[in-house]
Amino acid sequence: MLICETVKQTALTHPDKIAVNCDGNQMTYKELNEMIISIQQQLATVLGPLNKKKVAFLIDNDSYFLALFLAIIQAGAIAIPIDPKWSSHDQELIVSDCAPDLLLSNHMITDVLCLSLVQLMKQKKISLPAHNISDDHLFYIGYTSGTTGRSKGYLRTHSSWINSFSASDLVFDINKEDIIFAPGALVHSHFLYAALHGLHIGATVYITKKFKAESVYQTVTTFPVTILYLVPTMFSAITEVYEKNEKPIEALEKVISAGAKWHPTLKKKSKFLIPNAEVFEFYGASELSLISVLDEKGNTENPESVGKAIPGVEVSIRRPDFTKADIGELGKLFVKSKFLFSGYHNLPKATEEVFHSGWATVGDIAFIDEHGYITLAGREKNMIISGGLNIYPEEVENVLSSLQEIDEVIVIGLEDSYWGEKLAAVIKWREGSRLSDQQLRQYCKQKLATYKCPQQFIELESFPYTTSQKIARKEVMNLIEKQNEHQGT
Structure with a gap:
């Protein structure tokens, strides 16, 4: 089975059911299916047979995005969405890397075949040539958000997401009667997955052109949305709107969150904002899909x-020699499932680093307790070596983020002539709150080994983020290093 091949059947059996609602503009399943066919015919006029052709596009977050994506993948082609928030330089690098057969954009990026959406819509329509697609066909090249460096293109087959859909149905109890709201950018796999999964099972999907906490709050308090996909920073913003209105979101049944763990303060507030909803925090990766x-x-x-x-x-925790770690022992986390990606585009060495004897890893360090709970200590590539000792910054961040005075925190290693790397905690305070360096040190010593306690605390008014709303760790490091150079430290 192909992703959203079921849209055709839903269009026949429930033609007037709303498939997509984007900021109040609705599209039925019949209209969605007709648009998919129309786009395929226009693409065929430009490219001929679409099977295995690569189509990149740089367009706004709306219903047409979904229709275009589905038109591409159902014709056997490979969809490559490009994030409008990336710099023009990064966009050019990605187009150069993926070398699409066609680029759909209102702005020429590189010297490839490029059409604007208006130009595409003006193309004559020809019947789509016969094509044969199996579920092991590639359908998608997504690009990582680059929290620590340059983005990598990850390859996805139809079967990898079809199997993930089945797991989501089971774990989150999702069905065609649900109204699913994915208010984030569809270029990010978390929200694209949510939308495509909803359409695949015949549910109604809400999206928005741009995330605005006020409008999302208004939508979920006005309409019977049952499932809300988000990342913690989004829920935090929605909570701030709620505190001004004090009207809970009562129809919501489930919140499915990814990207980071929730701050304890946020969990407490959720009991008032979404009193009838269960929160699912899932851990996964673009390369590995759902893990826990x-x-x-x-x-x-x-x-x-x-x-x-x-x-x-x-899930298996492994030592450096790939032997299995004991219960409670830290090691590298490996995964085996039908949900895995097929490798990185044009990066064979990076792909080899992921796969080991049928298992896959993205370098997360973790342990599993006797009850099967997985606890992350950090990511191997983020490891800081201070005084010859290995420190995973995420472990320190988890401790500091439990303080209610701290809004966000990131721990980095700064070059130091004595320690090699000096541990520094970069903190954004909650409004009206602050702790002294001495208080922070005392708290860390209660929770952490001495060598894991930050030697420096730095305040920031705001953090730089990736387009998927994760703190851009590399940018923070560059920013602090420049500040230290300016101050002569």
Whole structure:
């Protein structure tokens, strides 16, 4: 089965059911299916047979984005969405890397075949040539958000997401009666996955051209949205709107969150904002899909963990020699499932680093307890070596983020002539709150080994983020290093 091949059937059986609602503009399943066919015919006029052709596009977040994506992949071509928020330089690098057969954009990026959307829509329509697509065909090249460096293109087959859809149905109890809201940018796999999964099962999907906490709050308090996909920073922003209105979101049944763990303060506030909803924090990666989920039971039993492996996923913690680690022993986390990606585009060495004897890893360091709960210590590539000792910054960040005075924190290693790298915590305070360096040091010493306690605390008014709303670790490091150079430290 192909992704959203089911849209055709839903268009026949429930033609007037709303497929997509974008900021109040609705599209039925019949209209969506007709648009998909129309776009395929226009693409065929330009490219001829579409099977295995690569189509990149740089367009706004709206219903047409989904229709175009589906038109491409159902014709056997490969969709490559490009983030409008990336710099023009990064966009050019990505287009150069993926070398598309066609680029759809209102702005010429590189010397490839490029059409604007208006030009595409003016193309004559020819019947789509016969094509044969199997579920192991590539359908998608997505690019990582680049929290620590240059983006990499990850390759996805139809079967990898079809199997993930089945797991999501089971774990989150999602069905065609649900109204699913994915208010983030569709160039990011979390929200694209949410939207395509909803359309695949025949549900109604809400999206928005741009995330605005006020409008998202208004939507979920006005319409019977049952499932909301987001990242923690989004929920934090929605909470601030709620505190001004004090009207809870009562129809919401489930919140599915990814990207980072929730701050304890946010979890407490969620009980008032979404009193009838269960929060699922799932841990995964663009390359590995779903790995584990922390549900309400897990949040009670082991809130510091990322939950237990979902059905269909095997998780193994391995030592450097690839032998299996003991219960509670730190090691590199490996995954085996039907949800895995097929490698990185044009990066064979990076792909080899991921796959080992049928297992895959993105370098996360973790341990599993006797009850099966997985706790992350950090990512191997983020490891800081201070005084010859290995420190995973995420472990220190988790401790500091438990302080209610801290809004956001990131821990970095700064070059130091004595220590090699000096541990520094970069902190954004909650409005009206602050702790002294001495208080922070005392708190860290209560929770961490001495060598893991930051030697320097730095305040920032705001953090730079990736387009997927994660703190851009490399940019923070560059910013602090420049500040230190300016101050002569």
